[in-house]
Structures are given as structure tokens and as C-alpha cells.
Amino acid sequence: MIASLDTTPSDDLGVPAAQRRSAELERQIRERPGRFRALTGDRPTGRLHLGHYFGTLHNRVRLQNLGVDMMVLVADYQVLTDRDVADRLAERVEDLVLDYLAIGIDPRRATIFTHSAIPALNQLLLPFLSLVSVAELSRNPTVKDEITHSRQSAVSGLMFTYPVHQAADILFCKAGLVPVGQDQLPHLEVARTVARRFNKRYGAASEPVFPEPEALLSAAPLLLGTDGAKMSKSRGNAITLAATADETARLIRGAKTDAERHITYDPADRPEVSSLVLLAALCLGRDPHEVAEEIGGRGAAVLKSVVTDAVNGYFAPIRARRAELTRDRTHIRRVLRDGNERAAAVADATLGEVRAAMNGVYY
Structure with a gap:
């Protein structure tokens, strides 16, 4: 007991x-x-x-x-x-x-x-x-x-x-x-x-x-889905743990951002951009403000590239383990x-x- x-x-x-x-x-x-x-x-x-x-x-x-x-x-x-x-x-x-x-x-x-x-x-x-x-x-x-x-x-x-x-x-x-x-x-x-x-x-x-x-x-942390709404299995806006690196890249490329080029971490006023910044920061073990500052004026395309590399790097061993388990x-x-x-x-x-x-x- x-x-x-x-x-x-x-x-x-x-x-x-x-x-x-x-x-x-x-x-x-x-x-x-x-x-x-x-x-x-x-x-x-x-x-x-x-x-x-x-x-x-x-x-x-x-x-x-x-x-x-x-x-x-x-x-x-x-x-x-x-x-x-x-x-x-x-x-x-x-x-x-x-x-x-x-x-x-x-x-x-x-x-x-x-x-x-x-x-x-x-x-x-x-x-x-x-x-x-x-x-x-x-x-x-x-x-x-x-x-x-x-x-x-x-x-x-x-x-x-x-x-x-x-x-x-x-x-x-x-x-x-x-x-x-x-x-x-x-x-x-x-x-x-x-x-x-x-x-x-x-x-x-x-x-x-x-x-x-x-x-x-x-x-x-609250991570938004690729459509800017709460990430959910039922909404079709989620990146699953089982997703491949290519699937992850495709989903992140299609993620909603906003019209402002300069990247900042501002969850209240820029929720979609900030969610992507946060996801990269969580995978990299870094502060989201620092991640946003490094990207700065290079825009959403660079942000999405950083997020993709961070996610795929972090989850690569998890996905490899999952693939191994699937065989048995x-x-x-x-x-x-x-x-x-x-x-x-x-x-x-x-x-x-x-x-x-x-x-x-x-x-």
C-alpha cells in the first residue's frame, strides 16, 4: 500500500x-x-x-x-x-x-x-x-x-x-x-x-x-496545431510522434503564421508564430525569446526551417525506437x-x- x-x-x-x-x-x-x-x-x-x-x-x-x-x-x-x-x-x-x-x-x-x-x-x-x-x-x-x-x-x-x-x-x-x-x-x-x-x-x-x-x-506549454487552433487528434492539425521527418517538414511548412516578417516570441499577440518558436525552443532546450531573437528579420520560412530541424533532431531516436518496436x-x-x-x-x-x-x- x-x-x-x-x-x-x-x-x-x-x-x-x-x-x-x-x-x-x-x-x-x-x-x-x-x-x-x-x-x-x-x-x-x-x-x-x-x-x-x-x-x-x-x-x-x-x-x-x-x-x-x-x-x-x-x-x-x-x-x-x-x-x-x-x-x-x-x-x-x-x-x-x-x-x-x-x-x-x-x-x-x-x-x-x-x-x-x-x-x-x-x-x-x-x-x-x-x-x-x-x-x-x-x-x-x-x-x-x-x-x-x-x-x-x-x-x-x-x-x-x-x-x-x-x-x-x-x-x-x-x-x-x-x-x-x-x-x-x-x-x-x-x-x-x-x-x-x-x-x-x-x-x-x-x-x-x-x-x-x-x-x-x-x-x-500549450502548442497550437498547424492551423493555429489547439493541437488535437480530431482536428487533423497535429504532428504525431510517429510522423516521418519528411511528413514533419511538410506539416511545418504549411503551418499558419502571420504577415509580420520579424520573428518575436509574443504568445498573446502572435500566437501562431510564438507556438512555432516555443516548439523549437522545447526541442533545443533553449529559451524561446533567444530562439526568436536569433531568427529576427529572416522571416517565417527560416523559422519553419529551424523548427523542422529541431523537431526532427529531437524525435529521431524516439521514432527509431518506435519503428523497432513496430516490428515485434x-x-x-x-x-x-x-x-x-x-x-x-x-x-x-x-x-x-x-x-x-x-x-x-x-x-
């Missing part, structure tokens, strides 16, 4: 409070990383892209390498939240695992698993739904946004309740840390609420069943099988605790 955190988490998960707490958590992680378990993951709806890498994937590898116990979820059931069918699911699950392994997630140190293979995790959804009200789910701002942009003609029950499903994802393994962006804080508050209410209703005061998970906010698909299945077995054992133990706490052990 992962030890509880040093301090009692605040109920206030507003952004300033979460930022302060994240700084303290980072200090604790550096001092004793083995005390922490983190839950993170993705829906297998398409190949991961550079926005995912610099936004979350890079941080997962960092935490793993520090010694945090990482649980990495392939959320295959949640593909259905905004789709009528889970199209090409087997292929996309394998692609997701390929991306994970290529960037450096190590299945010997991290547990990679799928929703559909962990029955006990999904069974937790039933008691957890009894702990939240319809009004609370209706008010969740992330759910409202997802519903607004849903591809479905009608909102499914899975879409409406998936914050509680995410609570089950987090709590089944008693994760104390959840690396998230600011927009995911409302979902994490649902998990904290579920944990708190379950402990109050069913747990012993001296030994609660669930820890209240905490947000680990990163200073994740049986390895991917072994990774999932082993991860599913480990996650299922954790989920079975937690479900046993839940049933015992609810006086549900009678056969």
Missing part, C-alpha cells in the same frame, strides 16, 4: 491552491519518490502528437525515472464517451502502447493496462455513483464542454458519468498523485469528493479506505498482458476492501 502524503490535502482545488500544492509535492517527490503512486493515461482515439509529448508524456517519463510508481491507463472504454462505436480499437490501443514505449515508459517500472481488462475497477463505478448527485455531475464544467463538442446526436450515460469512471480509475489503485492540466481539476475534485464521502460513509475514522488524490500540475507486435501484447495482470490484482484487492467496508461480503 502506498503511504499517505505528509499533509492533509485541502478541499480547495482552485488553480492557485493547486499550483502551490504542486510545488510542495514536487519537493516531496524529490526527497522520497517511492512513497508516491501516480495514475495517468489516454484514450486510444488516435496517435499521440507533439502537444501530448510536451504536455504530459515527457512528465510521465520524468516521474517514472525519479522512482514514482506509475500506473498508465489505456482508457479504451472511455473511447465511447463521445463516439457511437469504438472504431479500429485494437489498432489504436497498440499504437498508443507503441508511443508509450518509444518515449521511454518502461513496463518494468510502470504498469500499462486497459480499462476493459480490469473488471474490478469498473465494478467500483456502481458504489461510487451513489456518492454523487445528478446536479453535481451536471455542473462539472469539463463535462459540459465535452458535451458541447460531442460527436453524438444525444449525450450518453457514459459521457455524463465519466468523471466518476475517472474517479474509479484513480481510486482503484489508491493513487495519491494525478498529473493533470488546469482544465482537468474539476474531474480530480470529483475523485476527491468520492474518496471523502466513501470514507465518511463506510470507512473507519482511524483508517480510511481511500486517500484523497492530489493534482500535480505541470507548467505544460507480440512484445506490445506481452506488455499489456503483464500490466493487466498487475492492475487486476490491485483492483481485486481494492474491491475486496470496498465490499468489506460496505458489509457486502456474505458468501
Whole structure:
């Protein structure tokens, strides 16, 4: 069992409070990383892209390498939240695992698993739904946004309740840390609420069943897609991790900029140009202002050339590793099988605790 955190988490998960707490958590992680378990993951709806890498994937590898116990979820059931069918699911699950392994997630140190293979995790959804009200789910701002942009003609029950499903994802393994962006804080508050209410209703005061998970906010940069909108799998504006060097060059050449020739880093007034500058800076490990200053009056064509060289140089070893892994698909299945077995054992133990706490052990 992962030890509880040093301090009692605040109920206030507003952004300033979460930022302060994240700084303290980072200090604790550096001092004793083995005390922490983190839950993170993705829906297998398409190949991961550079926005995912610099936004979350890079941080997962960092935490793993520090010694945090990482649980990495392939959320295959949640593909259905905004789709009528889970199209090409087997292929996309394998692609997701390929991306994970290529960037450096190590299945010997991290547990990679799928929703559909962990029955006990999904069974937790039933008691957890009894702990939240319809009004609370209706008010969740992330759910409202997802519903607004849903591809479905009608909102499914899975879409409406998936914050509680995410609570089950987090709590089944008693994760104390959840690396998230600011927009995911409302979902994490649902998990904290579920944990708190379950402990109050069913747990012993001296030994609660669930820890209240905490947000680990990163200073994740926002990278725009080639059309100037947020980089997204569904918009067709992303540069994927699996893209070839030539594909990357073509996509960057077509990226939106502006009419001003002199290159500056000004995210507020020049978002498209600044996103390209930032991408180059992230790949080069440099300050974006310095990168922009070096390009100066040489214009967008030179900027795009610098970005292309930086991206292709940075991701060359990752892409080579991915190509090597692609040749042995049986390895991917072994990774999932082993991860599913480990996650299922954790989920079975937690479900046993839940049933015992609810006086549900009678056969």
C-alpha cells in the first residue's frame, strides 16, 4: 500500500491552491519518490502528437525515472464517451502502447493496462455513483464542454458519468498523485469528493479506505496545431510522434503564421508564430525569446526551417525506437498482458476492501 502524503490535502482545488500544492509535492517527490503512486493515461482515439509529448508524456517519463510508481491507463472504454462505436480499437490501443514505449515508459517500472481488462475497477463505478448527485455531475464544467463538442446526436450515460469512471480509475489503485492540466481539476475534485464521502460513509475514522488524490500540475506549454487552433487528434492539425521527418517538414511548412516578417516570441499577440518558436525552443532546450531573437528579420520560412530541424533532431531516436518496436507486435501484447495482470490484482484487492467496508461480503 502506498503511504499517505505528509499533509492533509485541502478541499480547495482552485488553480492557485493547486499550483502551490504542486510545488510542495514536487519537493516531496524529490526527497522520497517511492512513497508516491501516480495514475495517468489516454484514450486510444488516435496517435499521440507533439502537444501530448510536451504536455504530459515527457512528465510521465520524468516521474517514472525519479522512482514514482506509475500506473498508465489505456482508457479504451472511455473511447465511447463521445463516439457511437469504438472504431479500429485494437489498432489504436497498440499504437498508443507503441508511443508509450518509444518515449521511454518502461513496463518494468510502470504498469500499462486497459480499462476493459480490469473488471474490478469498473465494478467500483456502481458504489461510487451513489456518492454523487445528478446536479453535481451536471455542473462539472469539463463535462459540459465535452458535451458541447460531442460527436453524438444525444449525450450518453457514459459521457455524463465519466468523471466518476475517472474517479474509479484513480481510486482503484489508491493513487495519491494525478498529473493533470488546469482544465482537468474539476474531474480530480470529483475523485476527491468520492474518496471523502466513501470514507465518511463506510470507512473507519482511524483508517480510511481511500486517500484523497492530489493534482500535480505541470507548467505544460500549450502548442497550437498547424492551423493555429489547439493541437488535437480530431482536428487533423497535429504532428504525431510517429510522423516521418519528411511528413514533419511538410506539416511545418504549411503551418499558419502571420504577415509580420520579424520573428518575436509574443504568445498573446502572435500566437501562431510564438507556438512555432516555443516548439523549437522545447526541442533545443533553449529559451524561446533567444530562439526568436536569433531568427529576427529572416522571416517565417527560416523559422519553419529551424523548427523542422529541431523537431526532427529531437524525435529521431524516439521514432527509431518506435519503428523497432513496430516490428515485434507480440512484445506490445506481452506488455499489456503483464500490466493487466498487475492492475487486476490491485483492483481485486481494492474491491475486496470496498465490499468489506460496505458489509457486502456474505458468501
